[in-house]
Amino acid sequence: MIAESGHYALVLALGLALIQSFVPLIGARLRDPALMNVARSAALAQLLFVGASFTALVMLHVTSDFSVANVYENSHSMKPLIYKITGVWGNHEGSMLLWVSILALFGGLVAIFGNNLPLSLRAHVLAVQAWIASAFYLFILMTSNPFLRIANPPIEGRDLNPVLQDIGLAVHPPMLYLGYVGFSISFSFAIAALIEGGIDAAWARWVRPWTLVAWIFLTLGIAMGSYWAYYELGWGGWWFWDPVENASLMPWLAGTALLHSALVMEKRNALKVWTILLSILTFSLSLLGTFLVRSGVITSVHAFANDPTRGVFILLILCLFIGGSLSLFAGRATALKQGGLFAPISREGALVLNNLLLTVACAVVLFGTLYPLAMEVLADFKMSVGAPFYNLSFVPLFALLLLAVPFGPMLAWKRGDLLGVTQRLLAAGVAGLVAVAIAWGWARGGSALAPLAIGLGIFVIAGAVTDLAERTGLFRLPFAATLHRARGLPRSAWGTAFAHAGLGVALIGIVCETTWNSEYIATMKQNDVAHVAGYDLKLDGLFQRQGPNFREMIAEFNVSRNGEALSTMTPSKRSFTTRGSSTTEAALLTRGASQLYISLGDVTAEGAVAVRIYHKPFVLLIWWGPVLMAFGGMLSLSDRRLRVGAPKPARAKQRLQPAE
């Protein structure tokens, strides 16, 4: 009964989406406010029905109704409740339902918070949202219906893939989807602007908060996924340049570029056409990501997952939306009024450079992801493009970008003074050079480039601090005046500084982890001691334990340093009987930003166990960086200037704010 209601609600949502696709457009043609307002109610009703449908699937999973194929294949009655819930999106059908639910959520949010949008713009935006939604409802209903019943219900389910039974994977997909799907809003705004043929700075003000929200979630989602891979896959890697990861990185790069170009458009009314194009490209890359992950095209073009119709269907959606939006762009972009030009050395110029480097870096990742696929289809040989390729192509471009990051926010709009900015950044540059020297003297082994990269990271962080210090008059003015200025500084300025500093923090983490990571691999017997990076790890023994839906073998290690006992670490190996598969649960010991990492291998006949121990210096910085970036994004989002419709601050107050 629940399954049928869920299915029915989804069909109703499709019906609503179809209405929302066309009625508001007709309304806009006829200039009929009533018809245009249909968009708003339809979007809210759609959200209600998709929400009901999603809730139905969650209930089916929670109650372990194995008469539903989706539940049978991905759940088990002994599975802990939290994984029964998260298992809903741990499979293809459920995750597509989550995808459309989030799409409907964003549509609903535009409907609720879009009261101050011009009526016809809102009608167009919601109609475009409904086109996307209709396509994906059709996809789910025709090829991936999660509510299908099994004629003879089995007693027990097949359980969820054990590596997915983890809290990291519970949070990662919704975050990632909030990011991916969030970019649909800027896409819809872009298409609406193209249809209406008008675009102005106000448009950028409406689009930027939505883009920012999507970007924050995508940043956190990618970081979360990377941390999950790090501790769950058992060998301490956190980024593999796997096509699935690239699929999430590309929209992030394009979305970051979009955030910055929308800024130029908002402030200077320039780069309009480019911003529209970026909005289209960012969401297209999100769709491409969905296609790559969902169609199974990744390692072979010839085998489309287990159901070829799915891949073909998503490919059709992809072609329709990317092709359609780009043709519309080609046809209408010239109609948009071009903004003014500006001096190359200026804030705008710096943001153009940022956009150039980000989009080119994104193109490099796209090339690396699709090239093996293309070669396989065209030339019929297989190859892989891995880390070495990206180290030689993506990394230099990004290094160039990071070098430019501190300059950007310090240049003035319209006409900047590069020499003056360089002088003001002198302290940051010196800090970077000192860091290079310290890293050089301190480092034992590793690439000669590593100290330079650390210096670059410090330069970026120090640059962000310098920017804040300059704006608040730190050291120039009395401390009280500085404090007063700091309070008056727009939150977006703080946001910029945090986000940029986050980049530097992540860079330092990445460099330290890859360069000075120490590894110890051996078979250990009871009471054996491993010495890794100054730590002594003694294997106390092996134990067996029964978990809810698995058995696990735990190894207990006593960790000490210079004879002083620190902690106990218990890595384990779980075997899941239902699927006959096993997972390695690594044990982590955090010391500052560094971590000790133990994962287990096989047990030999003599009772010894293969272990892999890593010491990863400053590894946590890799994820603190993105968290800082997301925090910066949130600060910026809370800036009142971004809240469209917020009353303008009184003039007197405005005068107190420092000139930017």
Add this chain to the structure above:
Amino acid sequence: MTRKQRRMTIIGGSLAVLALAAALVLNALRDSIVFFSTPSMVAEKHVAPGKRFRLGGLVQPGSLRRGDNLAVTFEVADGNAKLPVAYKGILPDLFREGQGVVAEGMLDANGVFKADTVLAKHDETYMPKDVADALKKQGHWKDDYGAKPAATTAQGNSQGAVR
């Protein structure tokens, strides 16, 4: 600066960045592409020792030998040819005799494949796609390998390599 000069600076700058990126990509492609081979392709093409490639096939049943200090040797077969592989380290959870495997490394002078990475992008019911395709092409595909493909390895990087 005149309007024209400004425009030319921006266009020139863009072209410079694009050219830089193209140069970097071409350079990276020359050095860092890893090709995929099966044992019979290795035999046919006489791959030179020292050239990195990915070897895919089935682990020959009965060929797995464990040495001291986590050294292992096994043979990778594709029905027509076999290739001995040496590896030092912990094999992935799902490494099993008779199952598909992808290893990355290079041949040494004696014709032994020295693997530095063993990938197991599969679970108990699922073959690495590269291996499955290669075996299909050579007519050694047994349907039971693919009969029950794993319920989609859902989100994100769940397919990440295990080294």
